[in-house]
Amino acid sequence: MQYIDVFNGDADGICALHQLRLSQAVDSCLVTGVKRDINLLEKVDAAETDQVMVLDISLDRNHSSLQRILDAGATVTWFDHHFAGEIPQHPGLTAHINTSADVCTSLLVNGHLSGRHYLWAITGAFGDNLHDSARRLAETHGVDIELQNQLAELGMLLNYNGYGARLEDLCFHPADLYRRVAPYENPVDFIAETDIMEILRERYETDIQQAASLEAEYLGPRAAVYLLPDAPWARRIGGVYANMLARANPQRAHALLTRREQGGWLVSVRASLDDPTGADELCRRFPGGGGRKGAAGINELPDDRLTEFIDAFRKQFE
Numbered sequence: 320m321q322y323i324d325v326f327n328g329d330a331d332g333i334c335a336l337h338q339l340r341l342s343q344a345v346d347s348c349l350v351t352g353v354k355r356d357i358n359l360l361e362k363v364d365a366a367e368t369d370q371v372m373v374l375d376i377s378l379d380r381n382h383s384s385l386q387r388i389l390d391a392g393a394t395v396t397w398f399d400h401h402f403a404g405e406i407p408q409h410p411g412l413t414a415h416i417n418t419s420a421d422v423c424t425s426l427l428v429n430g431h432l433s434g435r436h437y438l439w440a441i442t443g444a445f446g447d448n449l450h451d452s453a454r455r456l457a458e459t460h461g462v463d464i465e466l467q468n469q470l471a472e473l474g475m476l477l478n479y480n481g482y483g484a485r486l487e488d489l490c491f492h493p494a495d496l497y498r499r500v501a502p503y504e505n506p507v508d509f510i511a512e513t514d515i516m517e518i519l520r521e522r523y524e525t526d527i528q529q530a531a532s533l534e535a536e537y538l539g540p541r542a543a544v545y546l547l548p549d550a551p552w553a554r555r556i557g558g559v560y561a562n563m564l565a566r567a568n569p570q571r572a573h574a575l576l577t578r579r580e581q582g583g584w585l586v587s588v589r590a591s592l593d594d595p596t597g598a599d600e601l602c603r604r605f606p607g608g609g610g611r612k613g614a615a616g617i618n619e620l621p622d623d624r625l626t627e628f629i630d631a632f633r634k635q636f637e
């Protein structure tokens with residue numbers, strides 16, 4: 320019998336798994352990838368007695384692999400906040416799915432564990448750009464503003480690490496980053512005793528300076544579109560820069576399109592923070608598109624559909 324932990328390689332995925340493994344330590348096989356790599360279950364080969372934990376990836380996008388694993392007789396526990404589609408009714412599956420715009424997987428796990436490792440849940444929520452939810456949870460536990468801000472930076476940097484077209488674009492492999500986090504029950508100790516924050520912060524600042532020098536392709540009061548070049552810094556910073564723009568302009572929706580090496584565009588969409596809906600709906604209209612209400616993406620938008628996308632984006636949000 321083996322434990323298999325399948326998790327999104329971003330802050331939310333890492334902080335969700337970390338909370339669960341702090342409360343139940345097991346020796347598990349880790350399956351993860353860059354944040355965009357959400358078809359993670361196809362990499363899992365499970366046997367009858369195996370226990371599979373799946374965190375922060377869409378059930379809809381992994382439906383056939385899930386069916387295969389359940390048919391093999393393995394037990395699957397799933398926590399997620401992305402569009403799930405039809406959830407299979409199977410005695411081997413326990414699914415904790417909530418697609419509300421103000422929750423993330425780390426917060427769902429926090430609820431499941433009755434707040435046992437809430438500092439990591441707050442970190443994961445900040446990582447998913449859910450600042451209101453993160454601060455609300457922090458307030459209920461009396462976390463002071465200074466620590467809140469530290470956790471916000473940690474969440475943002477762990478999230479930033481997950482962005483890239485492939486693992487080579489990243490500072491740390493998400494499985495390695497999880498292993499570095501794993502010994503720390505308290506994020507304050509992780510921040511003080513490891514050099515991870517420093518390494519991520521330095522690269523982040525260099526990347527963000529490059530992004531900030533870009534001009535918008537389209538800029539209106541309710542919608543803005545940015546085109547980023549085919550470069551590792553652009554692939555790393557796109558999603559985090561989109562979150563930053565969203566917070567600076569809460570009434571505006573943002574689309575960041577990063578040029579792909581093979582042609583076409585990698586698309587990140589953020590609905591406005593004032594009305595965080597419609598991003599998934601827009602992206603699902605294009606092949607390879609998906610996500611959640613407030614933040615969604617398209618893995619490969621063909622060049623000849625760029626204008627169509629920008630029109631659809633403006634129509635959705637303006």
Ligand SMILES: [Mn+2]
Nearest residue numbers: 331375423424
């Ligand atoms: Mn998430």
